[in-house]
Amino acid sequence: MSLDLSSPAAAVAAGGSHRDGAAVLVRGVRKTFRGRRRQATRTALDGVDLAVAPGEFACLLGPSGCGKSTLLNILAGFETVDGGEATVDGETVRGPGAERGVLFQTPNLFPWLSTWDNVLYGPRARHRGRVPDEVRAEAVELLRTVGLADARDAYPHELSGGMRHRAAFARVLINKPRLLLMDEPFGALDALTRGSMQAFLLQLWQAHPTTIVFVTHDVEEAVLLGDRIHVMSGSPGRIRASIDVDLERPRSIDTTETLEFVTLKRRVRGQLESVVHAAATEVTA
Amino acid sequence: MTGALTGVPTETLGTARDGGPSASSASRGDGVRDAVRRGRAGARRQQAYRLLAGLGGLAVLLVLWQVWAVVLHDDALLPTVPATVSDFITYLHEQYPTGSQTLVGHAAVSLRRIGFGFGLGAIGGLVLGSLMSGVRAVRYGVDPVLTVLRPVPPLAFIPLFIVWLGVDESAKIGLITLGTLPMVATATLGALDAVPRSLEQASLSLGASPLRTLLLVRLRAALPALITGMRLALGGAWSSIIAAELVGATEGIGFVTLQAGNYLQTTLVLSGIVVIAFLGLATDGLLRLALRFADPSVR
Numbered sequence: 001m002s003l004d005l006s007s008p009a010a011a012v013a014a015g016g017s018h019r020d021g022a023a024v025l026v027r028g029v030r031k032t033f034r035g036r037r038r039q040a041t042r043t044a045l046d047g048v049d050l051a052v053a054p055g056e057f058a059c060l061l062g063p064s065g066c067g068k069s070t071l072l073n074i075l076a077g078f079e080t081v082d083g084g085e086a087t088v089d090g091e092t093v094r095g096p097g098a099e100r101g102v103l104f105q106t107p108n109l110f111p112w113l114s115t116w117d118n119v120l121y122g123p124r125a126r127h128r129g130r131v132p133d134e135v136r137a138e139a140v141e142l143l144r145t146v147g148l149a150d151a152r153d154a155y156p157h158e159l160s161g162g163m164r165h166r167a168a169f170a171r172v173l174i175n176k177p178r179l180l181l182m183d184e185p186f187g188a189l190d191a192l193t194r195g196s197m198q199a200f201l202l203q204l205w206q207a208h209p210t211t212i213v214f215v216t217h218d219v220e221e222a223v224l225l226g227d228r229i230h231v232m233s234g235s236p237g238r239i240r241a242s243i244d245v246d247l248e249r250p251r252s253i254d255t256t257e258t259l260e261f262v263t264l265k266r267r268v269r270g271q272l273e274s275v276v277h278a279a280a281t282e283v284t285a
Numbered sequence: 286m287t288g289a290l291t292g293v294p295t296e297t298l299g300t301a302r303d304g305g306p307s308a309s310s311a312s313r314g315d316g317v318r319d320a321v322r323r324g325r326a327g328a329r330r331q332q333a334y335r336l337l338a339g340l341g342g343l344a345v346l347l348v349l350w351q352v353w354a355v356v357l358h359d360d361a362l363l364p365t366v367p368a369t370v371s372d373f374i375t376y377l378h379e380q381y382p383t384g385s386q387t388l389v390g391h392a393a394v395s396l397r398r399i400g401f402g403f404g405l406g407a408i409g410g411l412v413l414g415s416l417m418s419g420v421r422a423v424r425y426g427v428d429p430v431l432t433v434l435r436p437v438p439p440l441a442f443i444p445l446f447i448v449w450l451g452v453d454e455s456a457k458i459g460l461i462t463l464g465t466l467p468m469v470a471t472a473t474l475g476a477l478d479a480v481p482r483s484l485e486q487a488s489l490s491l492g493a494s495p496l497r498t499l500l501l502v503r504l505r506a507a508l509p510a511l512i513t514g515m516r517l518a519l520g521g522a523w524s525s526i527i528a529a530e531l532v533g534a535t536e537g538i539g540f541v542t543l544q545a546g547n548y549l550q551t552t553l554v555l556s557g558i559v560v561i562a563f564l565g566l567a568t569d570g571l572l573r574l575a576l577r578f579a580d581p582s583v584r
Contacts, residue, residue: 078486098492108487112505112581125493150318155581158321175492 021211022099022178024052024075028084031070031237044070046236048084052228057205057212059226060239061219061268063276067237068215069183075213076102076181088179098122101177103185107168109156115167116152119143122175135174142170145207146200162193166200173208180212186221198224199253206250219269223247224256231271233279240275243268328584364552372552373559381553382544386536392560395526395538399568402458403522406465407515413466414473424474431467439464439525443532452533457526464525465518472514476507509580516572523565538564 031045044067052058060068073079074086077096086093088100096102109118119139123131143149146166148159156164165185172180186194198221205212216222222229223245231241247260255261347366354365364372376388386394417424439460450456480503488498530539542557577584 076486076490078490096486096489098490100490102487102490104483104487106483108481108483110484110488110502110506112508112579114581121488121493122491125488125491125497148317151321154317154321157582158324163317171491 020209021055022089025087026050030083043236057227059222059229060215061222062232066232066234098175100179101172103182105184107164119170146170182214223265233275361549369552373556391538391541394536402461406462410466410469414470417474418477457529461522468518476510480506512576
């Protein structure tokens with residue numbers, strides 16, 4: 001997937017500071033889910049600290065059930081904390097907001113709206129239905145950027161999986177979020193589409209710099225995309241290790257074939273395995 | 286129903302790899318537009334084909350009826366198609382029984398009963414279902430009542446309604462309402478419960494208020510399933526009203542059909558059945574039209 005950087009809007013975005021985006025600070029966050037019926041109360045997160053610098057691409061890596069999605073939902077404002085604090089740009093997160101864009105595992109487009117109306121959903125909600133002309137122009141530009149210029153009148157069921165994800169990107173980016181929260185956004189795609197979506201995301205991020213918190217359980221994906229990888233383990237969910245990814249940017253699928261990439265991937269995988277193993281023995285002990 | 290477009294070349298690693306900043310998005314986009322257009326044209330062709338096949342099926346039914354009527358040669362048992370059509374046309378402008386209504390008038394009476402009864406039941410069911418979905422106490426309190434009421438055919442309540450309300454309009458309208466309300470309430474509850482939480486979260490995180498999200502996402506997403514529930518309830522409403530008119534009525538399409546049967550006017554019985562079928566189809570057609578507006582994937 002390629003981006004058209006010759007367009008004015010994209011050029012302006014790319015020309016801006018490459019450290020655009022919000023600062024994320026999570027301090028001592030605790031989250032428990034009350035057990036339903038006879039299930040025990042579960043501590044999803046306990047004493048989680050996380051700092052993400054403006055413009056940083058942070059990956060949360062861990063096995064299922066380690067609380068990484070819970071942490072993301074707290075930042076998105078979908079879940080409240082039971083202890084500690086999550087702040088974005090110094091402000092405590094109190095609910096969902098347009099300055100924090102969320103991309104889910106499924107694109108979650110509104111099936112009754114065309115691509116165009118899906119993209120304009122946010123602006124319409126925020127401008128009480130009256131969308132300024134410059135926002136319309138931006139929407140046109142964004143659809144071109146994500147390669148859906150001629151699918152603007154198509155409905156979600158008429159688009160392929162990858163196209164739906166790109167439409168979801170456009171729908172979020174029109175709000176110019178300072179923080180992008182992604183919960184295994186490519187987890188449900190086939191390997192080929194997934195690879196092209198990862199490359200697409202890397203290029204999109206170059207053109208629209210912003211802070212990203214990206215949840216994944218795929219080591220290769222984390223190493224390819226992230227600036228920093230936070231390895232988590234569950235019961236209770238904690239960040240056990242943070243690893244810097246000092247691979248050169250811009251990265252592409254080719255990066256995955258370099259020796260540095262493979263070495264780093266092995267190191268991260270080793271960390272992940274030892275962390276999961278340690279957590280398992282902790283439980284049995 | 287058009288299939289999703291798969292195998293569009295944009296999805297390959299090749300474009301990702303060689304994709305410099307200047308790659309042509311225009312040529313790629315054309316493929317998308319063409320594919321969407323082709324998908325929609327295919328759906329329309331399929332629809333035309335379905336319509337033709339459906340009309341063919343009805344024609345076969347008419348031919349079989351005619352052949353059987355000629356073989357039997359007994360107008361009381363089974364009149365011919367032309368005789369039925371001729372009587373049907375006659376009673377469109379002549380009263381039956383004399384001093385009562387024409388077929389059109391009887392149809393209007395039945396339609397009015399359906400309109401009031403189904404309308405009340407649908408609105409009541411909508412409100413009740415929404416309340417059940419939103420307020421846990423209402424859900425737990427009302428659910429057993431609906432569970433008990435739903436399997437009972439509304440016809441079982443006819444004697445009760447005649448005792449309570451007599452044989453006037455309110456008994457028939459009440460009967461239809463009673464049949465419709467639990468079905469629509471259940472459908473509303475199911476449809477609202479089935480709306481994925483993440484769809485609402487998407488709306489909220491795009492900057493929409495909770496109220497906007499409730500109206501434009503939660504209720505909107507539930508609409509197709511809700512209309513489907515109403516279509517089912519409408520079928521039930523038609524069987525209830527015809528049955529109620531057979532039991533205690535002096536006008537209405539069910540009443541005509543029974544009267545004609547008592548006097549062995551089989552052509553009129555068949556005409557009544559045709560009118561009932563037509564009314565059922567027409568009212569269902571309205572809801573199907575609403576469904577087409579509500580759900581782009583069935584267009």
